[in-house]
Amino acid sequence: MNRSLKVVFMGTPEFAATILRRIVASPHQVLAVVTVPDKPAGRGQKIAQSEVKTEAGKLGIPVLQPVKLKDPAFISELNQLGADVFVVVAFRMMPKEVWSMPPHGTFNLHASLLPHYRGAAPINWAIINGDKVSGNTTFFINEEIDTGKIIFQEELTIGNTELVGELHDRLMISGAELVVKTLDAIADGTAKPVEQPHTLEGQPLKQAPKIFKETCKISWSDPCDKVMHHIHGLSPYPAAWTTLQNNITLETTPVKIFKVSIVNQTTNQLPGIISSDGKTFIHVTTGKGTIAIEELQLAGKKHLSTPEFLRGFKDIEKFRFS
Incomplete structure (x- = not known):
């Protein structure tokens, strides 16, 4: 790898916190973390923070918690960080003012083999539909959700009786390695993103809507x-x-x-x-x-x-x- 990248990481749950920990262990430098504001949770409605904020605290990384991602003060603070690239894992929909900011763009880790299972619950729907294969995709964010150019993909076989919690954990571990691989390729100038197809072998794309x-x-x-x-x-x-x-x-x-x-x-x-x-x-x-x-x-x-x-x-x- 020619050089390390300066990264701003954006995410919320445990899945994202594991990715953050892996980036910190790599040669790349995490300048700051962006996550959701603290909010009441549980029966006692105690104020709780996201898993990503907790992990960032352990690692000594500054944390930004904007209520609105278009807030001028937040945009200004991001600009001042001077990051090379933003990495997004299980976070909110990103406005163009944010994802277009860094010189090397903003990429997302999505727990499916895109273009299948765009949406909120890709891991659940892969098992609900009885699929035999799942995986992770890194792609550059654009105006439409989960449609940007694909950087890398990695497949995982789904066990016939595998629970979504088990697949989630395996995708989390493999996804962490894929994110670092993506950062390395961007740093080296060897990343060759490709457009997502609109269909696969003439079949309609599988969707991953929110679970109710x-x-x-x-x-x-x-x-x-x-x-x-x-x-x-x-x-x-x-x-x-x-x-x-x-x-x-x-x-x-x-x-x-x-x-x-x-x-x-x-x-x-x-x-x-x-x-x-x-x-x-x-x-x-x-x-x-x-x-x-x-x-x-x-x-x-x-x-x-x-x-x-x-x-x-x-x-x-x-x-x-x-």
Whole structure:
């Protein structure tokens, strides 16, 4: 590498904090971090700071927390830093006044193989859709979200029963290396960004919209493999949910389900029917096939394995999922 770059890093969650830590360990110099303002969080509504701010504090890096990214005072402060490049990971939409500022541009790390899965939740949707491959992309930011020129991409194979939390962590580690690789290439002048295609092999592009509560509701009438991918694509957060209904009183209780496995793919019964030995397993019928629930959580209770859950919940076969 010919020289190190002066970097301003922009991000919010743990995913971004890990990338920040890796850049600091590289030859490149992080001048400052930009992250969201502190805000109330949790039941006690205590003021909380982002994971990126916490990490920057540990590393002794100055932190900027603008309420508005177009604020003239913030723009002026950024200009005065004299950064070569801005790096963005899991942050807000960037105005042109910001991303066009540094001489080497602003690049983003996105946890998908663009142009597939532009949007807010690429890791979730890759698993929900049953994809076999995911990955990371670095690209230069432009006027439209997630559409800029691609610098580098790296693929990761998705395990058949992998949870989104597990894939998130693997993408986080590999993404950190990809960001440093991108910085090195920009510093050396060897980065050769290419335009994103509008389609891939004539197929429509897969999208990654924001996850809402209704997105997380389990549809037991779907085939078992689709039910499994839906649950795993939301585990551990925000978590797929359903209702446990008493067959006699018809009372219902919300339940989050975190992990399942396929028992068979051919059973053809009414969906949501429960069978169990009352001790070690809970099987549930789907639109086609049966799954075994391995981890779940009743509303207001702890996240438990199925054997732990059954020790405190009797007569599970008197219920069904709806």
